[in-house]
Amino acid sequence: MSESVLIQGAHLGAVRGERILFSEVSLSAVSGEIILLRGKNGSGKTTLLRQLAGLSEPQAGRVERQGRHHWVGHTNGLKAHETPRSHLEHWAKVWGSNKSIDGVLEQMAMTRPADVPCRMLSAGQKRRTALGRLLLENRRLWLLDEPFNALDTDGQTLLANLIKTHIQNGGSVIAALHGAASVEADREVTL
Amino acid sequence: MSESVLIQGAHLGAVRGERILFSEVSLSAVSGEIILLRGKNGSGKTTLLRQLAGLSEPQAGRVERQGRHHWVGHTNGLKAHETPRSHLEHWAKVWGSNKSIDGVLEQMAMTRPADVPCRMLSAGQKRRTALGRLLLENRRLWLLDEPFNALDTDGQTLLANLIKTHIQNGGSVIAALHGAASVEADREVTL
Amino acid sequence: MISYLANPSRFMGFSRRAIPIAGVLGILMVGWSLYNGLLVVPPDEKQGGDLMRAMFTHVPSAWLCMGLYAGLAGSSFVWFIWRHELADVAARAIAPIGAGYTALCFVTGAIWGQKGWGSGWHNLILGDSRLMSVLILFFLFLGYMALRAALETRQKAARAAAILAMVGFINIPIIKVSVDMWQTTTIHQPSSVLSIGNSEPRSEDSGMNPVYLQQLLWGFGGHSLLAAAMIMLIMRSEIHDQRANRLLAQKLGGS
Amino acid sequence: MTSSSPILSAFKQALSEAWAGGAGLMLPLGFFAGTTALVPFSVGSEAELLSRIGPGVLWLALALASFVTLERVFQADLEDGALDIWVQEDASISMIAVAKTLAHWLISGFPLVLLAPVFAFILQGSMQDLLTTMLAYGLGGLTFFLWGGVAAALSASVARAGLLIALIALPFYVPALIFGVQTVNDGLEGASFLFLSASALFALGVTPAAMGAALRLAAD
Amino acid sequence: MTSSSPILSAFKQALSEAWAGGAGLMLPLGFFAGTTALVPFSVGSEAELLSRIGPGVLWLALALASFVTLERVFQADLEDGALDIWVQEDASISMIAVAKTLAHWLISGFPLVLLAPVFAFILQGSMQDLLTTMLAYGLGGLTFFLWGGVAAALSASVARAGLLIALIALPFYVPALIFGVQTVNDGLEGASFLFLSASALFALGVTPAAMGAALRLAAD
Numbered sequence A, B: 001m002s003e004s005v006l007i008q009g010a011h012l013g014a015v016r017g018e019r020i021l022f023s024e025v026s027l028s029a030v031s032g033e034i035i036l037l038r039g040k041n042g043s044g045k046t047t048l049l050r051q052l053a054g055l056s057e058p059q060a061g062r063v064e065r066q067g068r069h070h071w072v073g074h075t076n077g078l079k080a081h082e083t084p085r086s087h088l089e090h091w092a093k094v095w096g097s098n099k100s101i102d103g104v105l106e107q108m109a110m111t112r113p114a115d116v117p118c119r120m121l122s123a124g125q126k127r128r129t130a131l132g133r134l135l136l137e138n139r140r141l142w143l144l145d146e147p148f149n150a151l152d153t154d155g156q157t158l159l160a161n162l163i164k165t166h167i168q169n170g171g172s173v174i175a176a177l178h179g180a181a182s183v184e185a186d187r188e189v190t191l
Numbered sequence C: 001m002i003s004y005l006a007n008p009s010r011f012m013g014f015s016r017r018a019i020p021i022a023g024v025l026g027i028l029m030v031g032w033s034l035y036n037g038l039l040v041v042p043p044d045e046k047q048g049g050d051l052m053r054a055m056f057t058h059v060p061s062a063w064l065c066m067g068l069y070a071g072l073a074g075s076s077f078v079w080f081i082w083r084h085e086l087a088d089v090a091a092r093a094i095a096p097i098g099a100g101y102t103a104l105c106f107v108t109g110a111i112w113g114q115k116g117w118g119s120g121w122h123n124l125i126l127g128d129s130r131l132m133s134v135l136i137l138f139f140l141f142l143g144y145m146a147l148r149a150a151l152e153t154r155q156k157a158a159r160a161a162a163i164l165a166m167v168g169f170i171n172i173p174i175i176k177v178s179v180d181m182w183q184t185t186t187i188h189q190p191s192s193v194l195s196i197g198n199s200e201p202r203s204e205d206s207g208m209n210p211v212y213l214q215q216l217l218w219g220f221g222g223h224s225l226l227a228a229a230m231i232m233l234i235m236r237s238e239i240h241d242q243r244a245n246r247l248l249a250q251k252l253g254g255s
Numbered sequence D, E: 001m002t003s004s005s006p007i008l009s010a011f012k013q014a015l016s017e018a019w020a021g022g023a024g025l026m027l028p029l030g031f032f033a034g035t036t037a038l039v040p041f042s043v044g045s046e047a048e049l050l051s052r053i054g055p056g057v058l059w060l061a062l063a064l065a066s067f068v069t070l071e072r073v074f075q076a077d078l079e080d081g082a083l084d085i086w087v088q089e090d091a092s093i094s095m096i097a098v099a100k101t102l103a104h105w106l107i108s109g110f111p112l113v114l115l116a117p118v119f120a121f122i123l124q125g126s127m128q129d130l131l132t133t134m135l136a137y138g139l140g141g142l143t144f145f146l147w148g149g150v151a152a153a154l155s156a157s158v159a160r161a162g163l164l165i166a167l168i169a170l171p172f173y174v175p176a177l178i179f180g181v182q183t184v185n186d187g188l189e190g191a192s193f194l195f196l197s198a199s200a201l202f203a204l205g206v207t208p209a210a211m212g213a214a215l216r217l218a219a220d
Ligand code: HEM
Pocket: C047, C048, C055, C058, C059, C062, C063, C105, C106, C107, C108, C109, C110, C112, C113, C114, C124, C125, C130, C131, C132, C134, C135, C193, C196, C197, C198, C201, C202, C203, C204
């Protein structure tokens, strides 16, 4: 695995129930690359992404990762009692990051609801909070599952710009997406 | 309230925390109309929709409804142990509907995962199951909160067609949406 | 009077003057009954000697804690039906005071019953139905406050707590009956202390010393005024806190 | 639309939910057996002592089962959005809530009635009046679950409501507990059986409205 | 990156979660007081009987508190996706799980240690050896919560795990229960205190790996 290959999955396969979701899927991401996972509902994008992230053990094949990555899945990972601020502070502390939380909140346009408990937030505000985690620490690989869901048009532009900047800085993104993408893919993997 | 006015909200207002989300919002839907709620994340679309549905008590103003409506919110209303089939059968029985469940499953392209417990379904499959409820009983008013979320392109076309058919049959839809709409709105309410 | 005060600003005006009056008067009356009760009236050897002087706090607080629960349920009902904001503020203020008087009733009862301390004191609480009812009342207050604290949206907390208070009130007669039944069929009681707390001095017609009765009534009146003053005080600070919200709601044209 | 069919469906849905929740009847049976088995360890195993406290322990286990079972019932409905759909039904949400509560009682509380003979034997309770004991556990458990349902509905929107539900429900459990214990002692002829039945009926009368109101509130 | 800061943050997060659950310390205190108050109703109020079973009842209340508290801890993490993020951390998920469990013990189990003097008094326990009693409740509760945490992690992906957790955890509670009860009787000098400490240490040593493995499994 060369220096700039951030992740490499080889011959991956997944079985659910009595169904082979996918098999012999190989993909790798080098720095500066955007890879989009495409496919119908239930085709296995989430499953593949979780295998790549190390959340789920592949039924076949293997995954090698270089360094750490960020994960934003279908669920946001927010606790009901947390506020956006306390959520970001918490993970910043876990990751030993010293990014300014206020800065991140501002960047995600979450200054106003920064201190409202997450269970009261709107769907898009929850998503923005979760995406804010991406900015807490520099990690070259981002694994995102339908990240544009629930975002308003401003939010979608915002995220597209974040991704572009991340790529320019030598990062890489693997994302599952439906419909027209707001970001240009270097490669698409269809399941 | 004339015969064809299906729902009428007058002077609605909502306060959350110390913030006025919206006030003096009035809207009504007559049969054959599509009304889209627009606005940024956290602007109050969900809140307004819940007031219209009678789920949440308006802090100001009042809502009058004519007959019953269908509701599909941000959450799908599926129980973890249910399968798509048992979910639809359950609500068909509650509503005294005798629609063919197999027909509905087929229409939503959910025949294959029809007997998989909902907690194992993919995000889009869950959404499709929830949308399947719309077909169980003829109700003229549909209240939908970001119904296109998590659907693949086929699913989005499918839902757009369902909505069009519903409108042609004299129904009405009030939906919160972000981005370009796959359906043409008769009116947009921006919060 | 109640409906007159239902307007928050009128209440603020009224309470500003009423609190000092009720507070001072209450303290004076309580002080008077305590002075007489502790120092002047003769001790009743049959009822625990000097320990029975706790009675002048115990009995008023026993009466009050039950009255306060009724008040809690009543204002919850008013709020639930008519949505008078003030009624909710009142309910919220009554709860800690009610819990406090329930605790006071216990402590003073314990002091009174001290004679049996050590050997069977706990049995006084666990074995006596009246005390058990008070204990349950205490848990009702506690549950009410815990529920309010757990739901942080004010409107939600108010509605949930009101439901709990009303349901609790309906259930009180049943609790009462059950606890009474339970006591009568409990097999044996170490009798000496209980017979005092339980039967003999219970009512005036069984010959309560009029000297005692008079001080009891002073104490009861004084504690009632004091409780009212404390409740209004809490209500005032509550209303101050909510001023921002109320202004918002008024701007919306809502109630 | 008839009004009984939604309630029946809610009952069936809750029944299959409770059943799916874990291994069917084995779980509640194991639970009662397990908690009861802990008792000798904690208070010592003298036969005389056990026989005196035995029935009481079963009552506590029943109360415990009701808390543990009900904690999630309405909270899950709130989180997954099912409550939203129920609240908009014509059928009153009160009846739905009662149906759900009864279904959970049937799965998690009723097994104690079936186990009563076994436990009566193990815990040295008297075997004479089994019918009485079973009736008492049945009615008492029903009452527990109904009041527990009110507490659960009230705290549905509280993230982790376990202890809160227990604290709120406790005062309401007292009558059924007292009358239940006495019924086991006095038999069906005693007044306590009447009172036990009355308190079950009372709970059946009062709790639906309270649960309904609480659930509407939780959805808001 | 040091390895202690994630664990500390997890501990703090869980602490504020447990605290947010409702009303801070009032809740566990009320819970213990309430469950204890139910006892005389169910077994009768004779002084001699109560004093014999009193400490045992507190042990049961402690076990109950651990079930009720832990039921949702990991399940909620699984549902809201927080578990996914934790599992991918460098810091071992085992340590995180232990930190969370300890935080919940501190809020929901430790208050019994503080209340021990009061309860010992009301329930007629001996007042002589308070320190012993408090230590026993502390160590015993810790052990209960750790094993309860394993059960909770194992059943995290089961929809309604309440009874299941109880059933899984019960066998593991027995040693701590036995030694705890004996420690209260025998005092700190007795062998049982040693055994109690040993079983707490053993739990501390074994449960992290078990919780970690169970949680990885739940996330998969
Ligand atoms: C913690 C312990 C106690 C509690 C919770 C308690 C509770 C109560 C309550 C609720 C009442 C009002 C009953 C009514 O008006 O019908 C009351 C009244 C009274 N209690 Fe206690 N009590 C306690 C201990 C005692 C003891 C130890 C004594 C005496 C030795 C005692 C003597 C009385 C008397 C004389 C009354 C007034 C009865 C009357 O109103 O006619 N109490 N107590």
